[in-house]
Amino acid sequence: MKHIETHQLWQLSAGELAAAYRAGMATPDTVLQAVLDRCEDVNPRINAVVTLDHPGAREAADASTHRWRAGEAFGPLDGxxxxxxxxxxxxxxxxxxGSKLYADFVPEIDEEPVARLRAAGAVILGKTNVPEFTLHGYTDNALFGPTGNPFNPALTPGGSSGGAVAAVAAGIGPLALCTDGGGSIRRPAAHTGLVGFKPSRGTVPRANGFPAILHDFEVAGPVARNVGDIILAMNAIGGKSWRQSDSGFAKTPLRIHYARTFSGAPVDADIAKAADDIAAELARQGHSVDRADSFDLAAPIADVWPVISQTGLAWLLSQHKDADEKINLMLADMARNGRAYSAADYLNALDIIKHVDRDVEGLFDECDLLLTPATAAMPWPATQSHPTTIAGQTVGPRGHAVFTPFANALGLPAISLPCASWPQDMPVGFQLCAARGQDAALLAFARDYEARTAWQTRWPAL
Known part of the structure; x- marks a missing residue:
């Protein structure tokens, strides 16, 4: 059987690797070496992977190679x-x-999604960089420094999954396991030309992890280069509700509500045009696309989101006597704000979210999908926490992130997909959201869209 050239192995998707293993054209141990070589070559320029597990990865790859040769592979993610x-x-x-508070912490147990990946035979390469406590939309910290966007390392890949998307976009593994607490999967995926999926609340079981500072609004999910690999990952890490999720929408064409912006927030002109083009393409494919120049249902979420994040951080830091000496100044300010909120403020925030949830349920009675840009801003300098202006308007720290937190607050499935055309040679993405529990249906639609468009992986010139 003809083997694939070693220098090409790091470019293969998870699905392509499974096919190559099955056909005897490659083995997990040779693939691992190709990916490690790629990491050694490009990681110094982007700082995506901060901890590599050479011995553990080699042991897992060797075991997987033996299983494939014996015809006993655990499944398509094996190796x-x-x-x-x-x-x-x-x-x-x-x-x-991403914090000095945990600089020397080595856990004695896998968090649940990692345990599920291991059970599927996946080879864990190592850990990817994050902003401190994963509470910012860029990726930099005092332990490891900033992560650069592979398409322009002087710019950010976004956050908080910036290291994860930078790794996948640069060819350091075809899949990354991430978290999304307010857009932390979807926005970075959009900034790097990838697919990022935020499952419905509870779809991926969580246990044995860090303290939850974002209530149950943060979920674990995958980043990949195509929708098929996202589905493979979800088949491994998804729980009972994933297996019971609807596999497709019952009717076609679908009713798609396109929100060009939320509550009049500024959007970069190139992003706005790319999203308009996506809406036109979906209409061309036969779907009913209802365009709204603004969307106000999510506005209350934006107003209360700081209550959730800042009180959560304050609670976490209250458990560390030396916290003020070790965390960065922005987070110290957030924690001070969080301590000023009362229990009544927190419960009021949860109540407001509940009311928005009812309104959005009504929206999905009238449409099947909500289409938005994935982010309001193009990537900005890698060491800068956020863009200060968008489309000529001054914005605050969350101005770039207006489109994503509502899906976390309401527990909705949402996916970021790359646009076919990229302005300024930098990636742009769009977001699709569905009703809660429609995870498999949303992914089936995304895979169909992917198959109908002239979409291919683009590699950065690193």
């Missing part, structure tokens, strides 16, 4: 290299959460 975001615990591997 596939995967990186894990540094706020997710991997047994025996340093987990820092």
């Amino acid at each position: 596939v290299p995967v990186t894990v975001k540094d706020n997710i615990l991997v047994k025996g591997l340093r987990a820092t959460w």
Whole structure:
């Protein structure tokens, strides 16, 4: 059987690797070496992977190679290299959460999604960089420094899954396990030309991890280069509700509500045009696309989101006597704000979210999908926490992130997909959201869209 050239192996998707293993054209141990060589070559320029597990990865790849040769592979992810975001615990591997508070923490147990990946035979490469406590939309911290966007390392890949998307976009493994607490999967995926999926609340079981500072609004999910690989990952890490999720929408064409912006927030002109083009393409494919120049249902979420994040951080830091000496100034300010909120403020925020949830349920009675841009801003300098202006208007720290937190607050499935055309040679993405529990249906639609468009992986010139 003809083997694939070693220098090409790091470019293969998870699905392509499974096919190559099955056909005897490649083995997990040779693939791992190709990915490690790629990491050694490009990681110094982007700082995506902060902890590598050479011995553990080699042991797992060797075991997978034996299983494939014996015809006993665990499934399509057996032998596939995967990186894990540094706020997710991997047994025996340093987990820092991007903070000096956890600089030397080595967990003794895998967090549940990691355990599920191991059970599927995946090869855990190592940990990817995050902002401190994964509470910012860029990726930099005092332990490891900034992560650069592979398409322009001077710019950010976004956050908080910036290291994860930079790794996948650069060819350091075809899959990354991440978290999304307010868009932390979807926005970075959009900034790097990838697919990022935020499952419905509870779809991916979580246990044995860091303390939850974003209530149950943060979920674990995958990043990949195509929708098929996202589905393979979900088949491994998804729980009972994933297996019971609807596999497709009952009717076609679908009713798609296109929100060009939320509550009049500014959107970069190139992003707005790319999203308009997506809406036109979906209409061309036969779907009913209802365009709204603004969308106000999510506005209350934006107003209360700081209550959730800042009180959560304040609670976490209250458990560390030396916190003020070790965390960055922006987070110290957030924690001070969080301590000023009362229990009544927190419960009021939850109540407001509940009311928005009812309104959005009504929206999905009238449409099947909500289409939005994935982010309001193009990537900005890698060491800068956020863009200060968008489309000529001054914005605050969350101005770039207006389109994503509502899906977390309401527990909705949402996916970021790359647009076919990229302005300024930098990736742009769009977001699709569905009603809660429609995870498999949303992914089936995304895979169909992918198959109907002239979409192919683009590699950065690193």
